[in-house]
Amino acid sequence: DTAVSQTPKYLVTQMGNDKSIKCEQNLGHDTMYWYKQDSKKFLKIMFSYNNKELIINETVPNRFSPKSPDKAHLNLHINSLELGDSAVYFCASSQPSAREGGYTFGSGTRLTVV
Amino acid sequence: GNSVTQMEGPVTLSEEAFLTINCTYTATGYPSLFWYVQYPGEGLQLLLKATKADDKGSNKGFEATYRKETTSFHLEKGSVQVSDSAVYFCALLNSGNTPLVFGKGTRLSVIA
Numbered sequence: 262d263t264a265v266s267q268t269p270k271y272l273v274t275q276m277g278n279d280k281s282i283k284c285e286q287n288l289g290h291d292t293m294y295w296y297k298q299d300s301k302k303f304l305k306i307m308f309s310y311n312n313k314e315l316i317i318n319e320t321v322p323n324r325f326s327p328k329s330p331d332k333a334h335l336n337l338h339i340n341s342l343e344l345g346d347s348a349v350y351f352c353a354s355s356q357p358s359a360r361e362g363g364y365t366f367g368s369g370t371r372l373t374v375v
Numbered sequence: 376g377n378s379v380t381q382m383e384g385p386v387t388l389s390e391e392a393f394l395t396i397n398c399t400y401t402a403t404g405y406p407s408l409f410w411y412v413q414y415p416g417e418g419l420q421l422l423l424k425a426t427k428a429d430d431k432g433s434n435k436g437f438e439a440t441y442r443k444e445t446t447s448f449h450l451e452k453g454s455v456q457v458s459d460s461a462v463y464f465c466a467l468l469n470s471g472n473t474p475l476v477f478g479k480g481t482r483l484s485v486i487a
Contacts, residue, residue: 294474294475301479302413302462302479302480302482303477303479303480304419304464304477304480306474306475306476309472309474316472317472317474351418351419353419353475359468359475360406360407360426360468360470361407361424361426362421362424363407363409363411363421363424363466363468363475364421364475365421366411366418366419366420367418368417368418369417369418
């Protein structure tokens, strides 16, 4: 029973398209995140939601829009995809006691823009 | 601000060799420290953690001790196996709404 699940696992699309990545967690966590991992494996926070409320919004192009319909889901919608958006995107979740338990990550979505 | 610096890779070791991956951090206050591991083609898994100074985290033969005086959290393993080949990330989490901050990762390759 996967704790944090992302779909799709792989996404290949053309420049200019709009795509979404879905994330669901069944851990009962209050907070969810999106991270971007670039080709050099560097991980950078993009967004964070706490109980459906946006709490972190890093310097990310406004073509990226997170949506949280409920606290178990945090989807990422990307408009007008560009070559530079190619990366692995990780969803994660945590409890308020994240300093004790850390974050739980999904298995990632590899986005390739051609 | 909060930041993590870990040794550049890749690191290549023979099976049963001793492993050290250095990690130092900059943070205000008293962050929690973590090591995550990413096996090829997979997501990030929590390997071990420490929440206060002098705590030692350990798991699967890996250890790291939270050293406040040197702001370090070096990862060690006495005898690596081929199955330990992965990318290892040091990370810190501070109080408030600041998110988990990662180092740049260190790729470890263990050869038989």
